[in-house]
Amino acid sequence: MPNVLTANRLEDGVVVYLGNSGEWVHDLIAATVAENEASLAILEKIAGKSVAGRHVVGVYAIDVDLSNGKPSPKSVREKIRAAHRQTFKDLTELEIS
Amino acid sequence: MYRYDEFDRTFLADRNREFRTQVARRLAGELTEDEFKPLRLMNGLYLQLHAYMLRIAIPYGAITSRQLRQLGYIARRWDKGFGHWTTRQNIQFNWIKLVDVPDILEALAEVDMHAIQTSGNCIRNVTSDPFAGAAADEIEDPRIWAEVVRQWSTNHPEFTYLPRKFKFAVTGSLQDRAAIAFHDIGIRIVGGPNGTKGFRIFVGGGQGRSPYVAQEMKEFLPQQDLLAYLEAMLRIYNLHGRRDNLYKARIKILVNALGVDEYRRQVEVEWQRTRTEGADLPADEVERIRAHFRAPALADRPADFAALAAARSNDPEFDRWLRRNIFPHRHPDYAIAAIAFKEPGRPPGDATAEEMERVADAADRYSRGDLRVTYTQNLVLPHVARADLIDLYHELKEAGLTGGTPGLVTDVIACPGLDYCNLANARSIPIAQAITDRFADPQRAEEIGDLRLNISGCINACGHHHVGHIGILGVDKKGTEHYQITLGGEAGDDASIGTILGPSFPAEDVPSAIENIVGTYLASRTDGEAFLATYRRIGARPFKEALYAKR
Numbered sequence: 001m002p003n004v005l006t007a008n009r010l011e012d013g014v015v016v017y018l019g020n021s022g023e024w025v026h027d028l029i030a031a032t033v034a035e036n037e038a039s040l041a042i043l044e045k046i047a048g049k050s051v052a053g054r055h056v057v058g059v060y061a062i063d064v065d066l067s068n069g070k071p072s073p074k075s076v077r078e079k080i081r082a083a084h085r086q087t088f089k090d091l092t093e094l095e096i097s
Numbered sequence: 098m099y100r101y102d103e104f105d106r107t108f109l110a111d112r113n114r115e116f117r118t119q120v121a122r123r124l125a126g127e128l129t130e131d132e133f134k135p136l137r138l139m140n141g142l143y144l145q146l147h148a149y150m151l152r153i154a155i156p157y158g159a160i161t162s163r164q165l166r167q168l169g170y171i172a173r174r175w176d177k178g179f180g181h182w183t184t185r186q187n188i189q190f191n192w193i194k195l196v197d198v199p200d201i202l203e204a205l206a207e208v209d210m211h212a213i214q215t216s217g218n219c220i221r222n223v224t225s226d227p228f229a230g231a232a233a234d235e236i237e238d239p240r241i242w243a244e245v246v247r248q249w250s251t252n253h254p255e256f257t258y259l260p261r262k263f264k265f266a267v268t269g270s271l272q273d274r275a276a277i278a279f280h281d282i283g284i285r286i287v288g289g290p291n292g293t294k295g296f297r298i299f300v301g302g303g304q305g306r307s308p309y310v311a312q313e314m315k316e317f318l319p320q321q322d323l324l325a326y327l328e329a330m331l332r333i334y335n336l337h338g339r340r341d342n343l344y345k346a347r348i349k350i351l352v353n354a355l356g357v358d359e360y361r362r363q364v365e366v367e368w369q370r371t372r373t374e375g376a377d378l379p380a381d382e383v384e385r386i387r388a389h390f391r392a393p394a395l396a397d398r399p400a401d402f403a404a405l406a407a408a409r410s411n412d413p414e415f416d417r418w419l420r421r422n423i424f425p426h427r428h429p430d431y432a433i434a435a436i437a438f439k440e441p442g443r444p445p446g447d448a449t450a451e452e453m454e455r456v457a458d459a460a461d462r463y464s465r466g467d468l469r470v471t472y473t474q475n476l477v478l479p480h481v482a483r484a485d486l487i488d489l490y491h492e493l494k495e496a497g498l499t500g501g502t503p504g505l506v507t508d509v510i511a512c513p514g515l516d517y518c519n520l521a522n523a524r525s526i527p528i529a530q531a532i533t534d535r536f537a538d539p540q541r542a543e544e545i546g547d548l549r550l551n552i553s554g555c556i557n558a559c560g561h562h563h564v565g566h567i568g569i570l571g572v573d574k575k576g577t578e579h580y581q582i583t584l585g586g587e588a589g590d591d592a593s594i595g596t597i598l599g600p601s602f603p604a605e606d607v608p609s610a611i612e613n614i615v616g617t618y619l620a621s622r623t624d625g626e627a628f629l630a631t632y633r634r635i636g637a638r639p640f641k642e643a644l645y646a647k648r
């Protein structure tokens with residue numbers, strides 16, 4: 001905790017996050033944050049309907065950091081997913097000396 | 098090159114129609130993801146971090162210019178304009194939409210390609226020597242037998258649901274360029290009595306979590322006995338291979354648990370049965386397949402040695418390209434030309450649509466439309482007249498494709514890693530790029546000499562880190578990417594598995610660590626001694642002392 005629900009869109013596999021009104025959004029900043037188990041359970045119920053409705057696949061919760069006032073992923077893996085990087089030769093964000 | 102007949106085309110069309118229906122049923126909600134996943138995997142379709150990934154089979158790495166152009170078309174139309182050569186001589190597209198896949202498979206079928214046997218617990222795409230049919234040291238073209246195995250294994254009813262995936266490699270040359278010691282079954286074509294040819298069979302090699310060098314299974318198997326023998330090998334594995342534990346399901350675990358002698362004994366008993374079941378191909382069918390790989394009629398094309406010498410002396414880059422990217426062909430007037438997709442700035446093995454088209458054009462002009470993909474994630478033009486080398490070089494240079502040099506420290510093998518892959522613990526691509534940048538001076542890289550550096554983003558070892566002279570394995574250390582370094586691996590003849598040098602490094606320290614290892618080598622080598630030879634002579638200790646002294 002805090003958590004955000006993420007998934008891949010069924011039709012194209014694009015990374016999405018569960019937003020405020022049950023819609024799936026591209027931008028993590030627009031995701032709904034669950035600050036406790038009860039609110040996470042509510043989000044998971046909404047997400048379950050989206051899976052049944054064939055909007056998304058592979059739903060899971062990720063840990064986010066709210067210290068900047070907006071959700072940002074804690075793990076490297078989720079930072080990469082949230083970045084939606086997509087072009088040839090622009091993959092290096094990590095500074096390696 | 099094997100050409101599809103009507104049977105092949107009908108099979109593929111039926112299969113694509115079936116998958117189109119399966120995709121439609123998934124999108125309509127008639128199939129759940131759990132039901133659909135095994136079906137998509139049987140058609141090479143994975144769901145990765147950002148999108149679906151489609152892995153397309155390039156049997157034994159052989160591809161025509163027409164097929165390569167079609168891959169370029171697919172990259173441009175349905176991906177983001179590029180593809181990725183894999184370490185099993187295939188290509189992956191990393192930004193595919195599920196809804197587009199049926200159309201992509203149809204586009205592939207137009208050029209006799211598909212994505213079958215690139216995923217799942219079946220016999221996977223057979224790999225081979227990228228110099229097949231051209232190499233100066235070749236006994237027989239291994240593509241003939243790789244194609245025999247391909248046809249035997251495709252949709253084989255008994256071996257479609259094996260305990261785990263199963264990988265074959267076939268080589269027909271004196272030098273192993275197909276890493277046969279790291280495959281479930283490795284096949285080496287050898288000479289037999291009275292001018293006959295046969296196979297030396299190896300079993301139980303592999304990388305991943307439990308790396309093993311393959312063991313010899315049979316010293317000499319006559320060619321006509323191949324399929325019945327393989328059928329017996331697969332049958333014993335299928336019977337005893339562990340299905341209760343994913344990590345112990347590969348044949349390497351079975352062979353090591355039983356012992357190769359006991360495994361061989363059981364196979365020999367089973368072989369007596371399979372050879373009576375008609376598994377072996379009739380001689381005329383072998384000849385039919387062999388005819389597809391008849392050596393091209395190459396006209397004598399003596400090179401203008403004075404012009405070549407002048408070009409070499411005027412252009413050091415051309416001189417280096419000639420030294421490092423050109424390999425001997427069985428015809429003295431011809432050469433094998435390698436294009437390494439590894440220059441600084443490029444994710445290893447990535448090629449743009451335009452590059453695919455430019456290389457296809459070059460293949461048409463200079464290599465009879467014939468190309469190969471290497472497991473080191475490069476391409477090869479197998480039949481280039483030495484008289485055309487200057488023109489080829491300039492054409493490739495204009496396309497930006499002469500900056501990579503095979504076999505040097507910069508020719509890094511790297512898996513897609515955490516930039517794309519669901520299984521990865523750490524990124525491979527930025528590490529590979531940082532190392533390539535560090536050794537970007539081509540003169541210095543050449544002075545360092547032959548050095549295979551391989552990177553995997555997780556223990557599954559798609560980046561072949563176990564067999565790198567220097568291997569780098571990405572690990573997750575308390576939520577951060579760390580990299581473990583191994584030394585002393587080798588994929589070819591005299592195969593070996595690298596040993597871990599010591600504690601892992603954070604990403605930012607990896608290039609300096611590699612620099613340190615290279616420095617130890619340079620200070621220790623004797624004249625003309627390559628990295629691996631030095632390592633084998635002096636052992637890990639000097640490398641370890643130099644690397645960890647200041648930590």
